[in-house]
Amino acid sequence: xxxxxxxxxxxxxxxxxxxxxxxxxxxxxxxxxxxxxxxxxxxxxxxxxxxxxxxxxxxxxxxxxxxxxxxxxxxxxxxxxxxxxxxxxxxxxxxxxxxxxxxxxxxxxxxxxxxxxxxxxxxxxxxxxxxxxxxxxxxxxxxxxxxxxxxxxxxxxxxxxxxxxxxxxxxxxxxxxxxxxxxxxxxxxxxxxxxxxxxxxxxxxxxxxxxxxxxxxxxxxxxxxxxxxxxxxxxxxxxxxxxxxxxxxxxxxxxxxxxxxxxxxxxxx
Numbered sequence: 001x002x003x004x005x006x007x008x009x010x011x012x013x014x015x016x017x018x019x020x021x022x023x024x025x026x027x028x029x030x031x032x033x034x035x036x037x038x039x040x041x042x043x044x045x046x047x048x049x050x051x052x053x054x055x056x057x058x059x060x061x062x063x064x065x066x067x068x069x070x071x072x073x074x075x076x077x078x079x080x081x082x083x084x085x086x087x088x089x090x091x092x093x094x095x096x097x098x099x100x101x102x103x104x105x106x107x108x109x110x111x112x113x114x115x116x117x118x119x120x121x122x123x124x125x126x127x128x129x130x131x132x133x134x135x136x137x138x139x140x141x142x143x144x145x146x147x148x149x150x151x152x153x154x155x156x157x158x159x160x161x162x163x164x165x166x167x168x169x170x171x172x173x174x175x176x177x178x179x180x181x182x183x184x185x186x187x188x189x190x191x192x193x194x195x196x197x198x199x200x201x202x203x204x205x206x207x208x209x210x211x212x213x214x215x216x217x218x219x220x221x222x223x224x225x226x227x228x229x230x231x232x233x234x235x236x237x238x239x240x241x242x243x244x245x246x247x248x249x250x251x252x253x254x255x256x257x258x259x260x261x262x263x264x265x266x267x268x269x
Contacts, residue, residue: 076114083112083119090126099142103130107149113157124150124167131174144178147171151204160212169205176200218265224258231255 090105103126110123131146150171154164162168180197232251236243245252 079112079114080117080119083109083114083117083123086112087119087122087126090123099130099134099139100145103127103142103146103149106130106146107153110149110153111156113153113163115163120163123153124164127153128167128170131171135174135178140178140182144175147174147178151175160215172201172204176204214265217261221258221261221263221265224254225262226258228252228255228258 086105086109090102093101106123106126127146127149131143134142154168157163176197179200180193228251232248236248
């Protein structure tokens with residue numbers, strides 16, 4: 001009995017339990033491993049397109065920056081070349097002894113303005129030298145031409161700041177003095193020259209340029225107008241082709257504020 005029980009229990013129980021645990025572990029572990037591998041594959045696949053989209057967006061931004069930089073460089077180069085050409089023409093006129101043409105070309109060179117450009121500094125210095133020399137020689141016509149060239153060049157190239165503001169003030173004073181000393185037709189004005197000079201200087205010194213703060217509001221309003229419109233359109237459009245304006249409220253509000261700021265700045269500037 002002992003021998004039969006041992007042999008019966010061992011063949012019947014041990015193989016059965018071993019088979020069940022092995023098959024259970026295999027059947028339970030394999031699906032789990034396959035599921036884990038599938039999730040990892042999906043995560044990697046999802047990350048790759050996102051990284052690719054970011055890279056493409058970065059490339060587009062870099063292209064836009066390079067394009068704007070190339071355009072600015074081309075415009076700056078053209079301004080520098082044109083200014084140097086006018087300075088050369090002014091120098092040639094000086095060699096011929098033609099002060100009028102020298103002043104005209106120097107005035108044009110000053111008008112080709114770029115911050116820090118050497119031809120602009122040379123143009124202002126030449127105009128002032130021509131004006132001073134002509135005034136010393138009693139040639140009021142050339143002196144006025146040169147001083148007015150300084151004034152016009154400074155005023156027409158101003159933006160957030162006024163280039164060569166000190167030269168502009170000096171030109172205003174000289175123009176007022178020379179204009180007051182000019183012969184007046186009989187029966188026109190009988191005030192002393194000092195009164196005429198003071199009135200001329202006050203008129204020349206009057207600042208009629210748009211106020212800088214309102215110019216900044218004008219630019220900001222325009223950017224808000226355009227940016228808000230683009231933002232609203234992108235938010236309102238759905239993938240199925242329908243339009244949902246409830247998603248575009250922020251963009252519409254920004255656009256409306258931009259339009260209002262632009263209109264107020266136009267009125268006040």
